[in-house]
Amino acid sequence: MLEFLNQIINGLSLGSIYALVALGYTMVYGIIRLINFAHGEIYMFGAFAGMLAITVLRLPFFLALIFAMVVSALLGVVIERVAYKPLRKSTKTAALITAIGISFLLQNVTAMVMGNNTSAFPQVFDQKVYDLGGIRINSLQILIFGVTIVLMFLLQFIVLKTKLGRAMRAVAVDKDASVLMGVNVDNTITITFAIGSALAAAAGVLIGLYHIRVVFWMGTAPGLKAFVAAVFGGIGSIPGAMIGGFAIGLMEALVAGYGGTMWSPYRDAVVYLLLIIVLLVKPSGLLGKNVKEKV
Amino acid sequence: MSLLQIEKLTRNFGGLSAVSNVSLAVEEHELVGLIGPNGAGKTTLFNVLTGVYTPSSGRVMFQKGDKSIELSKLPPYKITRMGVARTFQNIRLFKELSVLDNVKIAMNHEARYGLFGALFRIGQYFKSEALIEEKAHAFLKEVNLDELAETKAKNLPYGKQRQLEIARALATGAKLLFLDEPAAGMNPQETHALTSFIKEIKEKMNLTIVLIEHDMSLVMEICERIFVLDYGKLIASGTPDEIKNNPRVIEAYLGDEVEL
Numbered sequence A: 001m002l003e004f005l006n007q008i009i010n011g012l013s014l015g016s017i018y019a020l021v022a023l024g025y026t027m028v029y030g031i032i033r034l035i036n037f038a039h040g041e042i043y044m045f046g047a048f049a050g051m052l053a054i055t056v057l058r059l060p061f062f063l064a065l066i067f068a069m070v071v072s073a074l075l076g077v078v079i080e081r082v083a084y085k086p087l088r089k090s091t092k093t094a095a096l097i098t099a100i101g102i103s104f105l106l107q108n109v110t111a112m113v114m115g116n117n118t119s120a121f122p123q124v125f126d127q128k129v130y131d132l133g134g135i136r137i138n139s140l141q142i143l144i145f146g147v148t149i150v151l152m153f154l155l156q157f158i159v160l161k162t163k164l165g166r167a168m169r170a171v172a173v174d175k176d177a178s179v180l181m182g183v184n185v186d187n188t189i190t191i192t193f194a195i196g197s198a199l200a201a202a203a204g205v206l207i208g209l210y211h212i213r214v215v216f217w218m219g220t221a222p223g224l225k226a227f228v229a230a231v232f233g234g235i236g237s238i239p240g241a242m243i244g245g246f247a248i249g250l251m252e253a254l255v256a257g258y259g260g261t262m263w264s265p266y267r268d269a270v271v272y273l274l275l276i277i278v279l280l281v282k283p284s285g286l287l288g289k290n291v292k293e294k295v
Numbered sequence B: 001m002s003l004l005q006i007e008k009l010t011r012n013f014g015g016l017s018a019v020s021n022v023s024l025a026v027e028e029h030e031l032v033g034l035i036g037p038n039g040a041g042k043t044t045l046f047n048v049l050t051g052v053y054t055p056s057s058g059r060v061m062f063q064k065g066d067k068s069i070e071l072s073k074l075p076p077y078k079i080t081r082m083g084v085a086r087t088f089q090n091i092r093l094f095k096e097l098s099v100l101d102n103v104k105i106a107m108n109h110e111a112r113y114g115l116f117g118a119l120f121r122i123g124q125y126f127k128s129e130a131l132i133e134e135k136a137h138a139f140l141k142e143v144n145l146d147e148l149a150e151t152k153a154k155n156l157p158y159g160k161q162r163q164l165e166i167a168r169a170l171a172t173g174a175k176l177l178f179l180d181e182p183a184a185g186m187n188p189q190e191t192h193a194l195t196s197f198i199k200e201i202k203e204k205m206n207l208t209i210v211l212i213e214h215d216m217s218l219v220m221e222i223c224e225r226i227f228v229l230d231y232g233k234l235i236a237s238g239t240p241d242e243i244k245n246n247p248r249v250i251e252a253y254l255g256d257e258v259e260l
Helices: A002-032 A039-055 A061-087 A092-114 A139-161 A163-173 A175-179 A185-211 A220-233 A238-258 A260-281 B042-049 B076-081 B099-110 B115-120 B122-142 B158-171 B188-204 B216-222 B240-244 B247-253
Strands: A129-132 A135-138 B004-013 B016-026 B031-035 B057-064 B067-070 B084-086 B176-180 B208-212 B225-230 B233-238
Touching (some): A002 A039, A002 A163, A002 A185, A002 A220, A002 A238, A039 A061, A039 A092, A039 A185, A039 A220, A061 A092, A135 A139, A139 A163, A139 A185, A139 B115, A163 A185, A163 B099, A220 A238, A238 A260, B016 B042, B016 B225, B031 B216, B042 B176, B042 B208, B076 B084, B076 B099, B099 B122, B099 B158, B115 B122, B122 B158, B158 B176, B188 B216, B225 B247, B233 B240, B233 B247
Parallel strands (some): B031 B208, B031 B225, B084 B176
Antiparallel strands (some): B004 B016, B004 B057, B057 B067, B225 B233
């Protein structure tokens, strides 16, 4: 039982990371129906930005976190304006392939500038392990979970209670009608990219802090798993991405903890197996809407 | 100066002129009809006027206060903010959102705060949102939809959806309203209710309305003037009585079972 609770705690902190990244996938998909495969690289970029903010700019951790979020939001906006906006009227495949291209570009530029090897992420907090009658909680896990929850509340506030959120929801339903109601669709899409990128960057900084290192390929696997999380929860649905992220994190932690030597090496495979099952059984995901594409 | 002045407007699609050299003017506080057989270019004309399409040639002038504005040079969302709004042939409400949110979106551009304002200047944000909320409710009361404010748009009965679409267009602050087949798919009772609704809001909010409609009883009853399009060209304009007896209009409609 104690072991189970410990794995739940591991799963929740890992799931926080997936959920933050999954939110960006789902928001961008919701508004322009694009799977932004460069999203994992924004997460990586955010981790580097946070690392540099602490080591070079000597910012305290929370300022470094905000700095990384702002810089990554700008990167997301630049990518959207330069790479995706000109393709908005072309086929979806064109934008998708561009996204994959951007992903490689960001990885390679980072490798060129920062080197191929892992860089150390400074340990700004002393890691403490609290022992609550056998349940071990790492102080960083609390930080990760706490920051994630705060960001999720902020996101829900923006989406449900502000005019920007209203515009985002309107554009997601009907772009053309939104324009004719006076909504600036281009700006709304840009803000969506900015918010999604900022969330991914936060996840990147948190994971950098947790794993004490950053490297140019670090976005690939979490990016894919966060994508699985978004599909699992129902792509386009914000609560779906949150639930999906935590679900994938928990599943991974449980497989790692209980799989023994036989199964735990295959914890990634289990996640992708889940994706296959979801696509077969409920292609629209947990909270997704079953909408037929209009021809 | 007319409120809306269309000057030699043409819109081509490949070799086809969907709107061809159309000039017409609409005066303030007028209710005019735009009729013509299917494919005559009525909806295309609406799309050019609201900025969805750019004109191939010609221009659209709109009188706002003392200023004369060339609408055909503005992006669609700015045209809306000038006070020009429309409804659609097929209803295009934000179906998953509440009636109230549909109206609030149309009022969005009046909210004076940005992303950082919402996060860091909470006072300003709450004031602005409360104002919009109040305005949206007051507005829904005027169009008799306030008791349905929290209902999702997709759950409204058909006639109410049409009404909400008009209300949403008005909520943008429109003074000039384009209605694209507002009575489409309605039974005679619903059409009757819609007719009085249009008359009522026109007087109440001092609107200028241009409507496309196939239901001739509605057009003849409420329109003060009528423009007739055929194959993209303006073939006639005048009062309902003049249009009824115009030989070119009768010819254009020949074969259609429309009683003029």
